[in-house]
Amino acid sequence: MSGRRDIxxxxxxxxHGCVEMSxxxxxxxxxxxxxxxxxAAFDNDWLRTQDDCAQFAVPSGRLVMATDSHVVSPxxxxxxxxxxxxxxxxxxxxxxAGARPLYxxxxxxxxxxxxxxxxxxxxxxxxxxxxxxxxxxVTGDTKVVxxxxxxxxxxxxxxxxxxxxxxxxxxxxAQPGDAVLLSxxxxxxxxxxxxxxxxxxxxxxxxxxxxxxxxxxxxxxxxVPGIHCLRDPTRGGLxxxxxxxxxxxxxxMRLREAAxxxxxxxxxxxxxxxxxxxxxxxxxxxxxxxxxxxxxxxLTAMRAHPLGREAAIIGEVVTDAHGFVEMETAFGGxxxxxxxxxxxxxxxx
Amino acid sequence: xxYLDEFRDGALARGIAARIRQEVEPNRRYALMxxxxxxxxxxxxxxxxxxxxxxVRLIHGPGCPVCVLPSGRLQAAIELVxxxxxxxxxxxxxxxxxxxxxxxxxxxxxxGADVRMVYSISxxxxxxxxxxxxxxxxxxxxxxxxxxxxAVAIQQAQREGLGNFSVYCNHxxxxxxxxxxxxxxxxxxxxxxxxxxxxxxxxxxxxxxxxIGPAHVSTIIGSQPYEFxxxxxxxxxxxxxxxxxxxxxxISMLIRQINASKAEVENEYTRAVxxxxxxxxxxxxAEVFTLRPTFEWRxxxxxxxxxxxxxxxxxxxxxxxxxxxxxxxxxxxxxxxxGEVLRGVKRPQDCTVFGxxxxxxxxxxxxxxSAEGACAAYYHYGRFxxxxxx
Numbered sequence: 001m002s003g004r005r006d007i008x009x010x011x012x013x014x015x016h017g018c019v020e021m022s023x024x025x026x027x028x029x030x031x032x033x034x035x036x037x038x039x040a041a042f043d044n045d046w047l048r049t050q051d052d053c054a055q056f057a058v059p060s061g062r063l064v065m066a067t068d069s070h071v072v073s074p075x076x077x078x079x080x081x082x083x084x085x086x087x088x089x090x091x092x093x094x095x096x097a098g099a100r101p102l103y104x105x106x107x108x109x110x111x112x113x114x115x116x117x118x119x120x121x122x123x124x125x126x127x128x129x130x131x132x133x134x135x136x137x138v139t140g141d142t143k144v145v146x147x148x149x150x151x152x153x154x155x156x157x158x159x160x161x162x163x164x165x166x167x168x169x170x171x172x173x174a175q176p177g178d179a180v181l182l183s184x185x186x187x188x189x190x191x192x193x194x195x196x197x198x199x200x201x202x203x204x205x206x207x208x209x210x211x212x213x214x215x216x217x218x219x220x221x222x223x224v225p226g227i228h229c230l231r232d233p234t235r236g237g238l239x240x241x242x243x244x245x246x247x248x249x250x251x252x253m254r255l256r257e258a259a260x261x262x263x264x265x266x267x268x269x270x271x272x273x274x275x276x277x278x279x280x281x282x283x284x285x286x287x288x289x290x291x292x293x294x295x296x297x298x299l300t301a302m303r304a305h306p307l308g309r310e311a312a313i314i315g316e317v318v319t320d321a322h323g324f325v326e327m328e329t330a331f332g333g334x335x336x337x338x339x340x341x342x343x344x345x346x347x348x349x
Numbered sequence: 350x351x352y353l354d355e356f357r358d359g360a361l362a363r364g365i366a367a368r369i370r371q372e373v374e375p376n377r378r379y380a381l382m383x384x385x386x387x388x389x390x391x392x393x394x395x396x397x398x399x400x401x402x403x404x405v406r407l408i409h410g411p412g413c414p415v416c417v418l419p420s421g422r423l424q425a426a427i428e429l430v431x432x433x434x435x436x437x438x439x440x441x442x443x444x445x446x447x448x449x450x451x452x453x454x455x456x457x458x459x460x461g462a463d464v465r466m467v468y469s470i471s472x473x474x475x476x477x478x479x480x481x482x483x484x485x486x487x488x489x490x491x492x493x494x495x496x497x498x499x500a501v502a503i504q505q506a507q508r509e510g511l512g513n514f515s516v517y518c519n520h521x522x523x524x525x526x527x528x529x530x531x532x533x534x535x536x537x538x539x540x541x542x543x544x545x546x547x548x549x550x551x552x553x554x555x556x557x558x559x560x561i562g563p564a565h566v567s568t569i570i571g572s573q574p575y576e577f578x579x580x581x582x583x584x585x586x587x588x589x590x591x592x593x594x595x596x597x598x599x600i601s602m603l604i605r606q607i608n609a610s611k612a613e614v615e616n617e618y619t620r621a622v623x624x625x626x627x628x629x630x631x632x633x634x635a636e637v638f639t640l641r642p643t644f645e646w647r648x649x650x651x652x653x654x655x656x657x658x659x660x661x662x663x664x665x666x667x668x669x670x671x672x673x674x675x676x677x678x679x680x681x682x683x684x685x686x687x688g689e690v691l692r693g694v695k696r697p698q699d700c701t702v703f704g705x706x707x708x709x710x711x712x713x714x715x716x717x718x719s720a721e722g723a724c725a726a727y728y729h730y731g732r733f734x735x736x737x738x739x
Contacts, residue, residue, distance in 0.1 A: 258359075271350060324736070329395050331357055331359050331395040331396065331397070332399070333396015333398065335393065335395070338729045341709035342709070342710070
């Protein structure tokens, strides 16, 4: 790498510099951006080949592939940024099949004029997240659009993983009688982003829960290989995720409001903004559906992991021709927990 | 959350519910109308109806600002933003309400019009300050609760000489709507006639035995303006907060009045409402607004002295003065029963298009859009009841 640096007249200005159209033009400027910024941060054998693709051995078993685009605004928020979010998001999508994530690809759409210092911050955050998760970013792409045609940076990540033998996890497998578990309190990500966007400040700021959940999933699958369904309740929150599952599986759900964990500051801010935490996005939580007789074992396994410490059994799957997700309210009545209609909080991930 | 959790306490709710069950007379029917969409929302979200005996029936009233705005006024705003290329600032709920021909502010926004969702009128003021070359119009709707902030913003714009800011005023008043409802309601009901029938066979206004009175509106106007409900129409009214225990407690108070054949204005929401209301807010409203001789309400028709216009001395900040905004008569979708729902004549699920042609994602009428709309509340929280009944 260092041997080739002489083709660049001087190093990228990562303090005052900004993205220029030439950074996506396929010429020397693009090569420099890739080498001094992306490669420096993501450094691994696959990237060092500087091929347009990554070659890797395929382990035996079923492969899983998932992709996720990230357009969050603002790019930096309490507890995270678009960089680590784009790594966690795709790892989690792969992990929700019960899979072990193996590799990531990342694609950047940069807006002309975007600060290189901010881009470096984002890329380094991605690199840290990927390294912590043990899932390397092995290939990527960069495009630049004219000023005003983007919003700083959009990132798409794609991941592949492999499902362990004997694991078959899919929303369609949810069955009446199954238990519904949730790995922790709801709403932190959506509100952290919203609070930052609307300049709402609090004594104890709400932090995004963005996290890679594959290790929690591995611990869960090791304890209860017969888990029927996993889903991370991102946009649309718990409510939308459960309605999706109910629809895919042709079942209904019955929840107990009192059992659903929501942290006090999140509850208070939701109250203030007129939001329902059941519909607010999460980036480090999962829903698990398993046979009722495995629920306690699964709960114990979840609580033994740092990302599932506040896990809870929140309800059960029932037979319901209408596919309704109903909830016993803490007040003592019943209500429907419907799909989200419209968009509650745009540009959340 | 202090001051909230104690008003959502399930154990206290069970206590009040038990008392209500003891006190209701089995052969009597209690038809109670909650005026406000905020109450409707609490009733559906917390499942309050599950705690009530079968002969206590809740009827949803017209207290939803987005719902009662007639299509013509909305269509005028849609045409204004497209024709004059202004920045139109609106609350989010309004964006999806159909105007004439099914057009919405969201659709004109997608076509390129500058429609911006704001949380309050002060956001619109900020936009006007930040973009002095653009004309910024705030689409003001709401009852007495949201009117004082509009008054403050108009005064602020005057003080700053903010020449590019104006208000499209659609503020309406609560007491005239209550009076209109009472004017069309027959006398209190006795079992077993839940819905009175006219000779022609069409439904008329269901009897209302008592009212759950507005919460936030009453913090501004106080309890005094409702006295006519008791004095002229012999119906009890209990002002109640928007928390579920407030609603349950108000129902209990109404039942006691009805059992004792009383008709009084009572105040459950004493932590926020006094008899006289907020004098300062009332003064602000009087300084900036004047009564319109008449105004159209969706569902209730043209009601005299029921809405506010901006006073001539603030005409510079009145969008209806600054721009040519023609009066538009637009009819609602012919299958939409929002009018009857707003009058309490029909329940949301009685509408033939409820949940089929009309859903929150594809609303035909305003009651399916607003967070305070009865149809939206039923659709989001209570649809399973309809399914269970069928």
